[in-house]
Amino acid sequence: MELRGLRYFVAVARERHFTRAAKVLGISQPPLSQQIKRLEEEVGTQLFRRLTRGVELTDTGEAFYEDACKILMMSDAAMEKARGIARGINGSLSIGITSSDAFHPQIFALIRKYQLQNAAITVHQTEANMVSLMTMLAEGELDIAFVRLPCESSKAFELRILDQESMLVALHRDHYLSGSEALALEQLHDTPVILFPQEIAPGLYECVYRSCETAGIDMQHALQSSQLSSSLSMVDAGCGFALVPQSMSAISPPNITYHSLISPALFTDIALCWRHFERSQTVRRFLTMLN
Numbered sequence: 001m002e003l004r005g006l007r008y009f010v011a012v013a014r015e016r017h018f019t020r021a022a023k024v025l026g027i028s029q030p031p032l033s034q035q036i037k038r039l040e041e042e043v044g045t046q047l048f049r050r051l052t053r054g055v056e057l058t059d060t061g062e063a064f065y066e067d068a069c070k071i072l073m074m075s076d077a078a079m080e081k082a083r084g085i086a087r088g089i090n091g092s093l094s095i096g097i098t099s100s101d102a103f104h105p106q107i108f109a110l111i112r113k114y115q116l117q118n119a120a121i122t123v124h125q126t127e128a129n130m131v132s133l134m135t136m137l138a139e140g141e142l143d144i145a146f147v148r149l150p151c152e153s154s155k156a157f158e159l160r161i162l163d164q165e166s167m168l169v170a171l172h173r174d175h176y177l178s179g180s181e182a183l184a185l186e187q188l189h190d191t192p193v194i195l196f197p198q199e200i201a202p203g204l205y206e207c208v209y210r211s212c213e214t215a216g217i218d219m220q221h222a223l224q225s226s227q228l229s230s231s232l233s234m235v236d237a238g239c240g241f242a243l244v245p246q247s248m249s250a251i252s253p254p255n256i257t258y259h260s261l262i263s264p265a266l267f268t269d270i271a272l273c274w275r276h277f278e279r280s281q282t283v284r285r286f287l288t289m290l291n
C-alpha cells in the first residue's frame with residue numbers, strides 16, 4: 001500500500017466527490033478513480049458508495065479514513081523530523097562535562113545560548129571523569145565534550161581551547177599563610193597536599209604532582225580526595241591545602257581562602273572536544289557559536 005494511494009483516498013473522503021478531489025490533488029479524474037479502485041481491491045472491500053452527485057464513505061471506509069489520516073500525519077511528521085535533523089534544527093545533542101568544568105561559567109553560557117537558538121534540539125548532559133568522557137566520545141555515546149587540558153587522550157579528537165585558567169592554592173583560614181595574597185609551593189612544604197583523583201584530569205594531575213614534588217612537598221603522605229570538589233571539603237576541615245582551577249573559587253566555604261600561585265605558575269585549559277570529520281549538523285551548529 002503506497003502513501004500516494006492513502007492521500008488520494010483521504011482527498012476523495014474529504015471532498016465527497018471525485019472531480020473536486022482530483023482538482024485539489026492537481027490530477028485528472030481517471031487516474032484518481034483507478035487509484036481508488038486499486039486501493040479497494042487491496043483492502044478487499046468497498047470504501048465508497050457511489051451516489052448520483054458524489055460519493056460517501058462506507059462503514060469500513062469511515063474506519064479506514066481515521067487510520068489513513070493518522071498514518072499520513074505520522075509520515076509527514078517523520079519527513080519533517082528527518083529534514084530538520086539534516087538541517088540541524090532538531091534532533092539531540094549529547095554533551096559531556098567533567099566535574100571540575102562544571103564551575104566554569106563560559107561552558108553553561110554556551111549550552112544555554114545553544115538551547116535558546118535551537119529550541120527543537122534536545123540537549124543531554126553527562127558529567128564524568130576525563131577517561132570516561134574520552135571513551136564515550138570515541139564510541140559515539142557523546143557528541144561533544146568539555147575537557148580540561150593537558151590530557152593526552154584528547155589528542156585523538158578535534159579541540160578548540162575556550163579559556164585558560166590559573167591554578168589557585170586553597171588554604172584553611174587558620175593556616176599561618178592564609179593572609180598572603182600570593183604563594184610559592186615551597187612555602188607549603190610542611191603542609192599536607194590534597195590531590196584530586198588522577199582519572200579526573202590525568203595530565204593536570206601529573207603536572208600538579210611533579211610541581212609539588214619539585215617544591216619539596218612530601219608526596220608519600222599526600223592525601224587523596226574522591227572528587228576535585230571534595231578536596232575543598234577536606235581543606236575546609238583543616239586537612240591540608242589543595243590546588244584547584246580558578247573557576248572553583250566560586251565555591252566559598254567559610255574556612256577556605258584562595259591564593260595566587262607564583263612559583264611555579266600553573267595553568268589549565270578548558271577546551272571543547274569533538275570527533276574528526278564530524279558530520280552531525282547539530283554538532284556543527286554548536287561549533288558555529290565558537291567562531
